Amino acid sequence: MAGVFITFEGPDGAGKDSVLRRVVPELTAHLRVPVLETREPGGARISEHIRELILDPANTEMDPRTEAILYAASRRQHLVEVIRPALAAGKVVVCDRFVDSSIAYQGAGRGIGEDAVGALNNFATEGLTPALTVYLDVPASVGLARINAHRRDTQFDRLDQEKEDFHDRVRAAYLRLAADHRDRIVTVDATQTLDQVCADTLAVLRTHLAAYWQE
Ligand SMILES: Nc1ncnc2c1ncn2[C@@H]1O[C@H](COP(=O)(O)OP(=O)(O)O)[C@@H](O)[C@H]1O
Ligand SMILES: [Mg+2]
Known part of the structure; x- marks a missing residue:
């Protein structure tokens, strides 16, 4: 495939x-090729329908494996309709979250197995793997604190503790993935200021995309 797939x-x-x-x-300003930014479900109609099923608060009985299969199905359709055509057209495709998210959230977070979720997604993607993955690393507590910053009630209740344990498992899985795929995954310390995180990220992208870069 002609383009470059980055997650x-x-x-x-x-x-x-x-x-x-x-x-x-x-990237858009400096690359010699068009850039497509996307995220799942990425405007693919079927993917959006599937996503609604996953996120519908009424679906309290959803089984974790059902959830993992639905995410993989939604991803598949987005990949077929959006990512693959853009890569075939030679674009640099930048996608917010991809298979690693499922391995971390469903595999480790929900505890149904990182290898099993990896295999399921390998079927969905036919092995399409990003050329580069930028992993923004923060401890679970830092990420949750940022999201909850607007909340007046800062009490740490039992549900929050469960949430934090879940997110600790997610982060641990990301760190394992980064260690296991050093050729693909570049870790950026995302506890730094946003300016510094952006500078580090841009440096990584610039190095990876040097062949396409113009001043
Ligand atoms: N480096 C940073 N330092 C402090 N706050 C940040 C930083 N990066 C993002 N934030 C804040 O954290 C919150 C979540 O950021 P967001 O970009 O939505 O993260 P994500 O998309 O990874 O969930 C936002 O309120 C954002 O302004
Ligand atoms: Mg986000």
């Missing part, structure tokens, strides 16, 4: 949205 990963509150908002315009 952004990290726990909730790591800063993926904030960093992409600043960095993607830089």
Whole structure:
């Protein structure tokens, strides 16, 4: 495939949205090829329907494996309709979250197995793997604190503790993935100021995309 597939990963509150908002315009300005920014479900109609099923608060009985299969199905359709055509057209595709998120959240967070979720997603993607993954690393507590910053009630209740344990498992899985795929995953310390995180991220992208970069 002609294009370059890049994904952004990290726990909730790591800063993926904030960093992409600043960095993607830089890519668009400096790359010799078109840039497509996307995120699941990425405007693919079927993917959106599937996503609604997953996120519908009425679906309290949803089994964790059902959830993992639905995420993989939604991803598959987004990949077929959006990511693959853009790569075939030679674009640099930047996607907010991809398979690593499922391995971390469903595999480790929900505890149904990182290898099993990896295999399921390998079927969904036919092995399409990002050329580069920028992993924005923060401890779960930092990400959650950022998200909850607007909350007046700062009491740490039992539900929050469960949430924090879940997010600790997610982060641990991300760190394992980063250690196991050093050739693909670059870790950026996302506890730094947003300016510094963006600068580090841009440096990583610039190095990786040197062949396409123009001043
Ligand atoms: N480096 C940073 N330092 C402090 N706050 C940050 C930083 N990056 C993001 N934030 C804040 O944290 C919150 C979550 O950021 P967001 O970009 O939505 O993260 P994500 O998309 O990874 O969940 C936002 O309120 C954002 O302003
Ligand atoms: Mg986000």
